[in-house]
Amino acid sequence: MVSATQSAVSSAKVMQPSSLSADSVLNFARGDPTMYRAYWEKLGDRCTVVISGKDLMSYFSDAGNLCWFLMPELDRAIRRLHRAVGNAEVGEDQFIVVGTGSTQLFQAALYALTHTDQPDDEALPTSVVAAAPFYSSYPEETDFQRSKLYKWAGDAYSYEGEGPYIEVVTSPNNPDGAIREAVVNREGGKLIHDLAYYWPQYTPITRKADHDIMLFTFSKATGHAGTRIGWAVVKDKEIAMKMVKFMELSSIGVSRESQLRAAKILEVISEDCLNPEPNKVVNFFEYGQVIMSERWEKLREAVKASGAFSLPKYTQNFCIFTGKDTDSNPAFAWVKSKEGLNCDNLLREHKIVTRGGKNFGVCPSYTRISMLSPDEEFNLFVERLAAIKGSTTTNGSTY
């Protein structure tokens, strides 16, 4: 089986943004958030970090802190940003654990919720579920090490297991942008809230999220995917300590260069949100909201022009960050073939690579399309999409 990444990699070889043509394969399978680059370019050297050869040498960032590898400036920047945006409760009694992206923290949370010092070899692994359509990487991230602690158990809607379980609640959801709550709600259940997309450019911020374990990632918040910084906001001290232990055993902490840079960039965003000045560019989230909203408008026009596809409907909500009613503009479009065709295959025929519904636990008439590609690619994509005319363009036999 060719994985989503492998196909992303091989297609990336084919496609050079500077040389897009009618023949170019467009890769929209992974959510590589490179479209935000233009914003950071505008900011010039305001976010520049300078690191000399003698800096950041020790393993330790803050030896007195529970999370001993977390840099204090990043801890402060994260808390300040959440307060500026209003998207998460981060009180003094909540712990921040930093990770190599939220991917590593997801696994740290599974470990923390299931590990005991006196393991029972007869005990069954804890079931891990998420409501379909769920993020396509959860099953493999849960199972690849074949742990006796936890095991992927599929769609939360159809979960019938007994005993302890973990439900991952992704809100807004990847792939479909839906606002989610836990669906199993049974005794013995523990929750991990993946809030990677709970930022104003993607969705109205309606309240301060306040859950036991909340995961965020720098990649989706600001577009800096290569930095590999994620963070967890954790209420329970024992759970936070176990997550730190996981990070220690898995990679002895997290790159300090990345932490330094993330701290700098998050501080600049907070500063611009809290102290806007007429001469400054708009703050990052306002910028992101405008871009995402324009893209969704173009996408809806293309879908209408085509007639072969449908998109989810989102309701407007009052956003406490912007202070007005705003639309959802998710980071992915969850596109459905109206005729029930294999939507991923259909788009591949038009040289658009996406990630098909089966990866997300649903039928192949759905597919996920990244909305975060560079402008030139996005524009070519909507052009091609608009030109696909339902069953007249395909006999369906290849699906």
Place this chain on the structure above:
Amino acid sequence: MVSATQSAVSSAKVMQPSSLSADSVLNFARGDPTMYRAYWEKLGDRCTVVISGKDLMSYFSDAGNLCWFLMPELDRAIRRLHRAVGNAEVGEDQFIVVGTGSTQLFQAALYALTHTDQPDDEALPTSVVAAAPFYSSYPEETDFQRSKLYKWAGDAYSYEGEGPYIEVVTSPNNPDGAIREAVVNREGGKLIHDLAYYWPQYTPITRKADHDIMLFTFSKATGHAGTRIGWAVVKDKEIAMKMVKFMELSSIGVSRESQLRAAKILEVISEDCLNPEPNKVVNFFEYGQVIMSERWEKLREAVKASGAFSLPKYTQNFCIFTGKDTDSNPAFAWVKSKEGLNCDNLLREHKIVTRGGKNFGVCPSYTRISMLSPDEEFNLFVERLAAIKGSTTTNGSTY
């Protein structure tokens, strides 16, 4: 149980390098290589990296490469350094896989050597062994996820299992600095060579290492532990691909900021090794060798003055890097109590925190002491050590 790190952390709170006194607790349990800082300070801005807000945004570093998250400049810098030092064979047909420290790569190697697409639920996990004394973190790093793929099976010398196994060969060895070869040598065995300390400051470079999987880490090579960069040199393409897959599932690649900085620093070292100039400071490895040699001399004097301890003996060897006979100056001292006392406890009574023999699979009359602490701490340590006078200073009843 208080782990080595927890005690390192709590002691680090107590001990402030700027305020060392007769009462200060000295923490030598972890090999935090901060003593190299003075060298990098001397180099001024030659190793400085400047990263602007718009840089390094994508997940992808080199989409066409097998290791798609490895930056090409780091790949080149690693190969050039190994050629300059002569410590490892890194041909065009060998693959470099970058990791968040060699810790993550060790786990990637275990996964790559044991994972199959059609898992047999009845199959026993592959045994992982290393000759005692072995690196104290191998057992926990192998077992913490309770994988069905592999399981720690202890000392390679006493391994009696049948079927496939993995032997980790650490050379020079952590904790005792010994030059090692595989000891099990049975059919079905696979090897991981951990060569973290195979650099000229620690040991004479006697030949180009040329093994299936070789692990190196920036932490021990240059002292930049906070950067969390390690690399594997891998011969087999399938194994390299599986290690890349592990990195993808575990953290979607490796910090690009760290990679950029590691590339810069490794290039400067190679440049100084290959093109020495009279005005330049000596190259990093020569500097390291002088410092380490001075420290070992001081340590031997202290051990002699004390009379309560013994140290391993190392033979001189011809080093192809320096072109002369050189001594081994390991990153850790593997100290034994001559009277068979619990050496870690004995030293703790004198406010010296070390890592006791039991962590390394041997008896508690041994303990491991980091040789990489800052000067001030090291000097106070040898002073205290010299003053410990065998059984006259202790009645042994506390051990």
